[in-house]
Amino acid sequence: MTSLYAAASGFVILAQEHKLGTNNLQQWITDNIVPLLLLSIAVILLWIGGRGDNAGVARRSVGLVVGLVALGIALSGQASEVGKFFASLIVG
Known part of the structure; x- marks a missing residue:
């Protein structure tokens, strides 16, 4: 029973030492899946x-261009800036 507790506490310490996130997965998708899809x-x-x-x-090409623009905005991280720009075109 003590070895189970020690193993579990080791996982907790390991999880606290490394910041968990999805950055590596996002980079892999950007580098591999997007070119294959295109x-x-x-x-x-x-x-x-x-x-x-x-x-x-x-x-289909018109739909593709619209989709690529949306993908580019999503991958760039500038979606809020693009939204502000388009809103400024309408509002002034």
């Missing part, structure tokens, strides 16, 4: 364009 979208658009559906490619 590559797959490009391949899909080329495949659709190869079938001759140019209007479909244009529709």
